[in-house]
Amino acid sequence: MPLMRSWVESANSAETEFPLNNLPYGVFSVGDGDLRCGVAIGDRILDATGLEATGLLRADADADVLDAPNWNDFMELGPTAWARYRADLQRILAEDADERLQDAAVSYSVPMARATLHMPFKVAEYTDFYAGRHHATNVGTMFRGPENALPPNWLHIPIGYNGRASSVYVSGTEIRRPWGQLKSPDHDAPAFLPSRRFDIELEMGAIVGQPSDGPVSVQQADDMIFGYVLLNDWSARDIQAWEYQPLGPFQAKATATSISPWIVTKAALEPFRVSTPAREKELLPHLREPGPMLYDIPLSVSIQPENAKESTLLAHTNYKEMYYSSAQQLAHHTTAGSPMTVGDLLGSGTISGPTRPERGSLLELSWGGKEPITLATGETRTFIEDGDTLTLSGAAEGDGYRVGFGDCTGKVIAALTDPYER
Amino acid sequence: MPLMRSWVESANSAETEFPLNNLPYGVFSVGDGDLRCGVAIGDRILDATGLEATGLLRADADADVLDAPNWNDFMELGPTAWARYRADLQRILAEDADERLQDAAVSYSVPMARATLHMPFKVAEYTDFYAGRHHATNVGTMFRGPENALPPNWLHIPIGYNGRASSVYVSGTEIRRPWGQLKSPDHDAPAFLPSRRFDIELEMGAIVGQPSDGPVSVQQADDMIFGYVLLNDWSARDIQAWEYQPLGPFQAKATATSISPWIVTKAALEPFRVSTPAREKELLPHLREPGPMLYDIPLSVSIQPENAKESTLLAHTNYKEMYYSSAQQLAHHTTAGSPMTVGDLLGSGTISGPTRPERGSLLELSWGGKEPITLATGETRTFIEDGDTLTLSGAAEGDGYRVGFGDCTGKVIAALTDPYER
Numbered sequence: 001m002p003l004m005r006s007w008v009e010s011a012n013s014a015e016t017e018f019p020l021n022n023l024p025y026g027v028f029s030v031g032d033g034d035l036r037c038g039v040a041i042g043d044r045i046l047d048a049t050g051l052e053a054t055g056l057l058r059a060d061a062d063a064d065v066l067d068a069p070n071w072n073d074f075m076e077l078g079p080t081a082w083a084r085y086r087a088d089l090q091r092i093l094a095e096d097a098d099e100r101l102q103d104a105a106v107s108y109s110v111p112m113a114r115a116t117l118h119m120p121f122k123v124a125e126y127t128d129f130y131a132g133r134h135h136a137t138n139v140g141t142m143f144r145g146p147e148n149a150l151p152p153n154w155l156h157i158p159i160g161y162n163g164r165a166s167s168v169y170v171s172g173t174e175i176r177r178p179w180g181q182l183k184s185p186d187h188d189a190p191a192f193l194p195s196r197r198f199d200i201e202l203e204m205g206a207i208v209g210q211p212s213d214g215p216v217s218v219q220q221a222d223d224m225i226f227g228y229v230l231l232n233d234w235s236a237r238d239i240q241a242w243e244y245q246p247l248g249p250f251q252a253k254a255t256a257t258s259i260s261p262w263i264v265t266k267a268a269l270e271p272f273r274v275s276t277p278a279r280e281k282e283l284l285p286h287l288r289e290p291g292p293m294l295y296d297i298p299l300s301v302s303i304q305p306e307n308a309k310e311s312t313l314l315a316h317t318n319y320k321e322m323y324y325s326s327a328q329q330l331a332h333h334t335t336a337g338s339p340m341t342v343g344d345l346l347g348s349g350t351i352s353g354p355t356r357p358e359r360g361s362l363l364e365l366s367w368g369g370k371e372p373i374t375l376a377t378g379e380t381r382t383f384i385e386d387g388d389t390l391t392l393s394g395a396a397e398g399d400g401y402r403v404g405f406g407d408c409t410g411k412v413i414a415a416l417t418d419p420y421e422r
Numbered sequence: 423m424p425l426m427r428s429w430v431e432s433a434n435s436a437e438t439e440f441p442l443n444n445l446p447y448g449v450f451s452v453g454d455g456d457l458r459c460g461v462a463i464g465d466r467i468l469d470a471t472g473l474e475a476t477g478l479l480r481a482d483a484d485a486d487v488l489d490a491p492n493w494n495d496f497m498e499l500g501p502t503a504w505a506r507y508r509a510d511l512q513r514i515l516a517e518d519a520d521e522r523l524q525d526a527a528v529s530y531s532v533p534m535a536r537a538t539l540h541m542p543f544k545v546a547e548y549t550d551f552y553a554g555r556h557h558a559t560n561v562g563t564m565f566r567g568p569e570n571a572l573p574p575n576w577l578h579i580p581i582g583y584n585g586r587a588s589s590v591y592v593s594g595t596e597i598r599r600p601w602g603q604l605k606s607p608d609h610d611a612p613a614f615l616p617s618r619r620f621d622i623e624l625e626m627g628a629i630v631g632q633p634s635d636g637p638v639s640v641q642q643a644d645d646m647i648f649g650y651v652l653l654n655d656w657s658a659r660d661i662q663a664w665e666y667q668p669l670g671p672f673q674a675k676a677t678a679t680s681i682s683p684w685i686v687t688k689a690a691l692e693p694f695r696v697s698t699p700a701r702e703k704e705l706l707p708h709l710r711e712p713g714p715m716l717y718d719i720p721l722s723v724s725i726q727p728e729n730a731k732e733s734t735l736l737a738h739t740n741y742k743e744m745y746y747s748s749a750q751q752l753a754h755h756t757t758a759g760s761p762m763t764v765g766d767l768l769g770s771g772t773i774s775g776p777t778r779p780e781r782g783s784l785l786e787l788s789w790g791g792k793e794p795i796t797l798a799t800g801e802t803r804t805f806i807e808d809g810d811t812l813t814l815s816g817a818a819e820g821d822g823y824r825v826g827f828g829d830c831t832g833k834v835i836a837a838l839t840d841p842y843e844r
Contacts, residue, residue, distance in 0.1 A: 125547065125587055130669055151667050156612050157603050161669040162584035165547055167760040178758035179637065181579050181706065190578050192706045192757075215601065215841040239758065245573050247552055247583040248670020254760035284603065284614045286842065335614075335841075336600035336661065338589040338676035419637040419757070420708065 001271045003401040005095040007102055010042030017395050017404025018042055021271075023089050024262035024405065025071050025227070028115040035069035035118050038110075040262055040406070041093055045115055047108040056104050057092060059085045070122045071263065075209040075226050075342050082209070082226070086267050117261035117406070119170045120229075121207060124343035126168055126257065127333060128203075128233055129160040131324040133277070135350040138364045155281045158324035158332050158349075161248045163233075168257045168345060171230075171408045177386060177415040178255040180239035190242060194415035197237035197369065197383045200390050201350040202301045202360030204319050205231035205259055206326030208344035215334045219290050222327035224340070228269065230260035230299070230392045230408035231347050237363055237383070257347070260392070260405035268403050272296045272396040274320045276328070287332060293325035299351060299394040301360065305379060306387025306411075312375040317353040317360055319394070386414040423693045425823040427517040429524055432464030439817050439826025440464055443693075445511050446684035446827065447493050447649070450537040457491035457540050462684055462828070463515055467537055469530040478526050479514060481507045492544045493685065497631040497648050497764050504631070504648070508689055539683035539828070541592045542651075543629060546765035548590055548679065549755060550625075550655055551582040553746040555699070557772040560786045577703045580746035580754050580771075583670045585655075590679045590767060593652075593830045599808060599837040600677040602661035612664060616837035619659035619791065619805045622812050623772040624723045624782030626741050627653035627681055628748030630766035637756045641712045644749035646762065650691065652682035652721070652814045652830035653769050659785055659805070679769070682814070682827035690825050694718045694818040696742045698750070709754060715747035721773060721816040723782065727801060728809025728833075734797040739775040739782055741816070808836040 004020040005012050011019050018024065018040040028038040028045050036049040051057040052066040059065050059081055065073035074085075092101045130136055133150075136159075140149030153159065169175075177198055183190040209226025216224065233253060240252030273292040297319040304311035324332075329346055350360040359365045362383050365373055372380035384390065389411040395404030426442040427434050433441050440446065440462040450460040450467050458471040473479040474488040481487050481503055487495035496507075514523045552558055555572075558581075562571030575581065591597075599620055605612040631648025638646065655675060662674030695714040719741040726733035746754075751768055772782040781787045784805050787795055794802035806812065811833040817826030 153603075153605075153612070153664055153667070157665060159665070159669055160672050162586060162672070164584060164760045166763050176759055180758055181575075183575075189703075190575070190706065192708055214838070217842050236758065242575055243579060243581070244668070244670075245575070246666070246670070247581055248666075248668070250582050250584070251754070251758040251760075254755075254758040256759075281611075284612065286614055332673070333676075336602055336658065336673040336676040337598055337678075338586045338673075341588050416636070420639050 002399050004090065006041060006093045007095050007097060008042045008044055008093060010044070014400055016042050017402050017406065019401045020090060020093055021398060021401055022264060022268045022403045023086060024264045024268065026120045026262045027069055027118040029118065030110055030115055037066040037068065037071060039089060040112065043112050044109045045112050046105060047110065050108040051104070054104065056101065057088055069118065071120055072122050072343050075121070078210055079223060082265065083267065086265065117170060117172070120261060120263050122343050123165040123168045123345050124341040126163040126165040126345045127160050128163045128253065128347035129158050129324070129329050129349040131158040131322055131329060131349040132351050133323040134321060134352040134354055134358070135360060135364065138352060138359065142368045156283065157287070158329045160329060160333065163257065163347070164254045165345070167254060168259060171258055171261050171406065171410070173258065173410060174413050175234055175256045175258070175410045176413050178236055178239070179415055179419050180236055180251050181242060182238045183242045195236035195238055198412060199235045199237050199362045199383055200301060201233035201235055202299060202315065202317065202392055203231040203233055203350055204348045205229045206330065206346045206348070207263060208330065208340050208346070209342060211342055212334055212340045214337055216331055218287065218293070218327050218331045221330035222293050224330065225266055225326060227263040227265040229263055230394050230405045232258040232390065232392055232408055232410060233347050234258065258408050258410045260408040262406045264403060264405050269295050269396060271398060276325055277323060286335070287328055289325060289328060293327040294320050294322055295396065296320045297394050297396045299392065302391050303375065303381065304389045305375065305377060305385065308377045310376050311391065314365060314373065315357055315359050317351050317358040319351060321351055321353050322348055384412050386412060388412050424821050426512065428463060428515045429517050429519060430464045430466055430515060432466070435464070436822050438464050439824050439828065441823045442512060442515055443820060443823055444686060444690045444825045445508060446686045446690065448542045448684045449491055449540040451540065452532055452537055459488040459490065459493055461511060462534065465534050466531045467534050468527060469532065472530040473526070476526065478523070479510055491540065493542055494544050494765050497543070500632055501645060504687065505689065508687065539592060539594070542683060542685050544765050545587040545590045545767050546763040548585040548587040548767045549582050550585045550675065550769035551580050551746070551751050551771040553580040553744055553751060553771040554773050555745040556743060556774040556776055556780070557782060557786065560774060560781065564790045578705065579709070580751045582751060582755065585679065585769070586676045589676060590681060593680055593683050593828065593832070595680065595832060596835050597656055597678045597680070597832045598835050600658055600661070601837055601841050602658055602673050603664060604660045605664045617658035617660055620834065621657045621659050621784045621805055622723060623655035623657055624721060624737065624739065624814055625653040625655055625772055626770045627651045628752065628768045628770070629685060630752065630762050630768070631764060633764055634756055634762040636759055638753055640709065640715070640749050640753045643752035644715050646752065647688055647748060649685040649687040651685055652816050652827045654680040654812065654814055654830055654832060655769050656680065680830050680832045682830040684828045686825060686827050691717050691818060693820060698747055699745060708757070709750055711747060711750060715749040716742050716744055717818065718742045719816050719818045721814065724813050725797065725803065726811045727797065727799060727807065730799045732798050733813065736787060736795065737779055737781050739773050739780040741773060743773055743775050744770055806834050808834060810834050
């Protein structure tokens with residue numbers, strides 16, 4: 001599919017992440033104004049809440065689903081409404097759109113540079129997976145040696161665990177280094193200290209846009225997914241090492257999860273569908289992919305120390321490196337009968353590629369802290385230092401256009417001096 | 423504290439779980455009527471939603487916080503409002519209450535036998551702990567031998583993991599046996615089958631009634647807790663055995679969590695406060711209990727096969743057997759900075775006592791399925807069979823009165839024949 005041209009000139013650039021082909025959904029405010037639903041187009045944001053109120057562009061004839069500080073009510077409407085709304089948006093924003101519509105759209109849009117972006121949806125529950133093979137192999141090799149790198153279940157189920165929805169933040173939110181209980185190998189007892197091995201995990205997040213009530217097939221799961229975001233699963237490796245046996249990570253993953261400000265819809269990603277890699281072991285039927293459900297999306301992560309003039313690319317990888325798709329993860333999530341809810345967020349798990357510069361975490365890049373990384377500034381890093389800004393970027397690459405998410409960025413600030421002093 | 427007498431005669435019985443000393447909060451409906459907030463008193467339910475509308479009994483002067491199908495808005499008001507509302511309730515229901523108030527209360531009450539009980543609050547997020555020492559020792563001994571029964575971190579932190587809020591159900595909800603991926607030790611590959619080792623976990627649940635934004639002390643955590651429920655953490659042991667390494671239980675715990683219909687407030691439990699047991703290893707300061715924060719509440723679990731005339735007591739134990747209190751668990755939950763939200767539910771972990779008849783799960787009672795239990799009907803059980811009804815009960819025992827939660831019961835029904843056929 002080629003670039004779809006818009007009368008919003010900046011949307012026709014080969015550089016923008018927001019051409020007419022994309023139309024991602026976010027939430028914005030200007031100045032002290034209310035939070036409103038918005039659609040990114042080039043360097044502008046279309047005020048979807050305002051356009052709904054005028055009657056020019058409605059997702060639902062009867063209810064003002066966009067008169068809200070999030071897209072959850074819109075998601076509730078379901079795939080038919082999602083498709084119709086997207087078609088209406090494309091009609092209004094297309095190069096040959098009716099002039100009256102163009103005029104209205106101009107008056108209901110703001111420059112993105114003037115807007116503050118907020119959480120695009122209300123997270124119902126958050127689940128994180130461990131479904132990237134290169135990541136699991138790297139981490140497993142570090143902790144258990146190359147022969148036992150993958151746990152026995154890994155090739156049969158997308159391993160996941162429930163995370164904390166209350167600490168999912170939009171890109172730009174500062175992330176405070178956590179305290180936690182840590183135990184050094186050379187100490188007998190643990191201590192309560194700020195984490196010294198605070199890390200990123202480069203992931204994608206899938207947003208559940210339709211509910212389920214019982215097990216769903218992989219196809220049904222794919223149909224339930226509304227869209228995707230970039231996702232950084234901040235991780236305190238030292239807290240995790242001490243706490244995670246036998247019931248998994250808990251406080252190590254509780255501090256924060258950052259997501260990109262824009263939800264890229266499944267519709268916008270259609271041209272980039274690819275299949276998951278070849279199976280080493282055949283999956284049981286209920287987890288088999290009936291068609292391509294992964295996406296070819298180049299991804300990268302960079303770091304910029306405080307006061308540094310330039311950032312350093314830490315890694316570049318691709319979403320298609322995942323061993324399991326989000327649809328497979330969601331299908332597995334429902335096997336025991338737990339209902340899924342509109343607004344559930346599923347982290348893909350860290351996306352690493354097969355080579356060293358494709359590793360999606362500092363744990364892997366510094367090989368457990370043993371191989372420091374040299375930055376463009378000449379400094380070195382094993383894990384995150386206070387003041388560092390970490391940025392995930394990603395955009396699928398079409399024929400003369402890109403489909404992106406907006407950066408997912410977060411600056412890590414110093415731990416509280418005394419976490420119990422208020 | 424002795425029994426506080428009420429003009430509701432059934433509330434003065436030494437047998438009732440709902441004397442004036444208790445006044446637990448629930449949600450009820452009658453016939454096809456709306457869901458309303460209610461307060462249990464003897465064999466009746468006071469219609470708190472109705473009394474708020476009359477103006478006779480208000481929790482907040484300005485807002486109708488009880489005009490809702492749950493107690494969440496009420497919880498938001500905070501401890502001062504909680505105490506004032508409870509004092510008002512006791513004044514209206516006391517033996518010497520003003521007659522006009524008695525008349526109003528009578529007209530705004532229904533016999534409990536006529537009411538259907540619903541979820542008393544909306545669960546924001548659900549966390550389950552593993553903080554009962556006898557349970558952890560029993561399970562650890564089965565899986566790792568007596569020398570390594572407790573993981574190294576166990577005596578230093580209340581081990582917890584995030585669970586699924588969407589599958590928390592009120593007592594009485596039928597529980598469908600889940601399908602899941604299982605692997606027998608004598609097979610090379612896993613299979614997708616109905617769980618064969620479906621189990622209960624006898625727990626208490628603490629309800630977070632005030633939010634936090636950063637680490638809180640154990641005392642602050644105790645102040646944030648609104649009340650307690652009985653909680654059954656249904657567990658598929660065979661799914662768990664295959665999936666839980668390395669990131670903890672996921673689908674094994676996703677099917678359902680049942681809670682009692684009544685939230686017993688912290689105020690009602692005050693007379694029953696006890697300290698946690700002696701520490702084997704001193705806790706780090708931020709997890710030390712500044713005063714008694716556990717409760718002396720005798721608990722039991724029974725089983726009744728389908729069509730059986732009588733139930734069989736499986737175990738009796740006591741909440742005071744916990745090694746960590748809910749306040750300690752909540753404090754730990756906040757250490758890494760994750761906000762806690764009104765409506766968060768914290769499962770205590772399985773409560774087992776030191777002796778065999780005090781074990782709070784079938785896994786422990788049948789010692790991993792090796793020692794079948796004989797029921798009153800003559801049947802035996804290792805794990806739950808289809809048609810079995812499992813019931814948790816519990817009541818603190820005062821001087822001539824009891825403070826209970828209402829039974830937490832659930833009947834297990836057969837797995838779907840084909841989970842993907844709708």
